[in-house]
Amino acid sequence: MEVSKMLLLLVLVWSGFGCTSVHGRFHYGIARPPMAEPPSQAVVPANSISLPPALAPQPVHPSYSGNSANSTSTGYSGNSTNTTSAYPPSEPIGAGYSGNSTNSTSTSTPVSSPPPLPAPVDAGTATRNSSNATAVLDVRAFGAVGDGVADDTEAFKTAWDIACQDGPGTILVPQGYAFKILSTIFAGPCHSELTFQVDGTIMPPDGPDEWPRNNNRRQWLVFYRANGLKLQGRGVIDGRGEKWWNLPCKPHKGPNGTTLSGPCDSPVALRFFMSSNLIVHGIRVQNSPQFHFRFDNCRNVTVDAISISSPALSPNTDGIHVENTEMVGIYNSVISSGDDCISIGAGSINIDIRNVTCGPSHGISIGSLGTKNTRACVTNITVKNSVIRHSDNGVRIKTWQGGSGSVSSVSFDNIRMDAVKNPIIIDQYYCLSKSCKNQTSAVYVSDVSYTGIKGTYDVRSPPIHFGCSDSVPCTNITLSEVVLLPAQAYFISNPFCWNVYGVMATQTIPPVSCLLEGFPSSIMAIGSDRCY
Numbered sequence: 001m002e003v004s005k006m007l008l009l010l011v012l013v014w015s016g017f018g019c020t021s022v023h024g025r026f027h028y029g030i031a032r033p034p035m036a037e038p039p040s041q042a043v044v045p046a047n048s049i050s051l052p053p054a055l056a057p058q059p060v061h062p063s064y065s066g067n068s069a070n071s072t073s074t075g076y077s078g079n080s081t082n083t084t085s086a087y088p089p090s091e092p093i094g095a096g097y098s099g100n101s102t103n104s105t106s107t108s109t110p111v112s113s114p115p116p117l118p119a120p121v122d123a124g125t126a127t128r129n130s131s132n133a134t135a136v137l138d139v140r141a142f143g144a145v146g147d148g149v150a151d152d153t154e155a156f157k158t159a160w161d162i163a164c165q166d167g168p169g170t171i172l173v174p175q176g177y178a179f180k181i182l183s184t185i186f187a188g189p190c191h192s193e194l195t196f197q198v199d200g201t202i203m204p205p206d207g208p209d210e211w212p213r214n215n216n217r218r219q220w221l222v223f224y225r226a227n228g229l230k231l232q233g234r235g236v237i238d239g240r241g242e243k244w245w246n247l248p249c250k251p252h253k254g255p256n257g258t259t260l261s262g263p264c265d266s267p268v269a270l271r272f273f274m275s276s277n278l279i280v281h282g283i284r285v286q287n288s289p290q291f292h293f294r295f296d297n298c299r300n301v302t303v304d305a306i307s308i309s310s311p312a313l314s315p316n317t318d319g320i321h322v323e324n325t326e327m328v329g330i331y332n333s334v335i336s337s338g339d340d341c342i343s344i345g346a347g348s349i350n351i352d353i354r355n356v357t358c359g360p361s362h363g364i365s366i367g368s369l370g371t372k373n374t375r376a377c378v379t380n381i382t383v384k385n386s387v388i389r390h391s392d393n394g395v396r397i398k399t400w401q402g403g404s405g406s407v408s409s410v411s412f413d414n415i416r417m418d419a420v421k422n423p424i425i426i427d428q429y430y431c432l433s434k435s436c437k438n439q440t441s442a443v444y445v446s447d448v449s450y451t452g453i454k455g456t457y458d459v460r461s462p463p464i465h466f467g468c469s470d471s472v473p474c475t476n477i478t479l480s481e482v483v484l485l486p487a488q489a490y491f492i493s494n495p496f497c498w499n500v501y502g503v504m505a506t507q508t509i510p511p512v513s514c515l516l517e518g519f520p521s522s523i524m525a526i527g528s529d530r531c532y
Helices: 002-014 153-166 523-527
Strands: 020-022 025-027 084-086 105-107 135-138 147-151 169-173 178-180 184-187 194-198 201-203 219-224 229-232 236-238 268-273 276-281 284-286 293-296 299-304 307-309 320-323 326-336 342-344 349-358 364-369 375-389 395-399 404-420 424-427 444-457 464-467 474-480 483-486 496-498 500-504
Touching: 135 153, 153 169, 153 184, 153 194, 320 326, 342 349, 349 364, 364 375, 364 404, 375 395, 395 404, 395 444, 424 444, 464 474
Parallel strands: 084 105, 135 169, 147 178, 169 194, 178 201, 184 219, 194 229, 201 236, 219 268, 229 276, 236 284, 268 293, 276 299, 284 307, 293 320, 299 326, 307 326, 320 342, 326 349, 342 364, 349 375, 364 395, 375 404, 395 424, 404 444, 424 464, 444 474, 444 483, 464 496, 474 500
Antiparallel strands: 020 025
């Protein structure tokens, strides 16, 4: 009995536990707390890296500018190469900042407090915006004052020397300042290309009395072997030439309009010598004591969108003079001066002039050539799509008696004349006085075309003047679509011709019936002196 009770008690106790049978085995059911449930497997996109907060980019002060190469950024751009990142910003970041970056586009999320601001940089300290960018050297950082009184020559020379040695570099002449510079040579060759950025004013001492005695009086700013130089800006280079123009030795500046003997050297404002791959763009040059620009022994020169101005009676103030120079382009510029807008000297080859407005002036000239019995060679000259206004000459070729060499392959095309005294002129008897002796030798002029020369002329001179040498006639002169009418009167002057051979390809106004047909009998002897 006692045994039966014991067995019944064991059965009751055992039945108090629930059990299930799975595949012949017993498993007890145990409830798991919610946090113990296995998490669902997250799908991580390929190439995705989640940065912990410690690695997130730090915010940058809006005024800071870091180094960047070929980058596009909004706000901060950190050091990266060919990267794209997108950390949505939680507060505005200065759009001007870009860090060390190559081909990157990025925005940032500021995390924690901003770092300290960088130390201020003195004006003009050389700065670089990228590993391959140009250093900018403000001349004020090297001691330039810019008040128009202090001598800033050494500051400019120091900036040039540093940029020349360490280039590429930009020498900055800042806006709102006037810098006085003495006669100076900026010499190369330089390590790499340089930019001379003129946004302020540059000027020399005021006249010959202030010019230092030991300074060269024939040139002011000289760029020597400055290969790859770019001179540009919105500023002014002011030659302050009035006191030089009024020296008694200048034409008609002596008593009663005479010209007296005495020191007469006057500086060229800008001279480029033995330099190549030059660009002059956008600047304004005015009131030079003599030529505004002079290019000697240069190659591959581009002058574009510049302005040159000096009074109509300022002597010898040619706008641009080219000599012994090849491959020159002068484009989209406005020039007024007391002499030639553009003068092309001996040794000039492949000169292209387009879209130039000239005047008042003495026109656009080839020459003068052959002075003091010298040999001169000029070829491949084009003047096209230009305007000449209120000038003593239009398009001119001028040579001295006694010279040798040749002028050939010249094209004057689509040029508008407005009240010009000598719109078309070849003068092989050029002389600055009445004492020039007759000489038999001359520079040979050939293969010159005048096409689309139209407008008005001053009736004090004939519209067309061909005065060629007795012994060396001009040959192969061609005129077409030439229409030149008097500006002040109702009659048309006849052209003047002397020993010139050529043809009217179309009817011209006035008719140039004085041209000789064919070629001179001595053409073989004449042609033997041709340069090219």
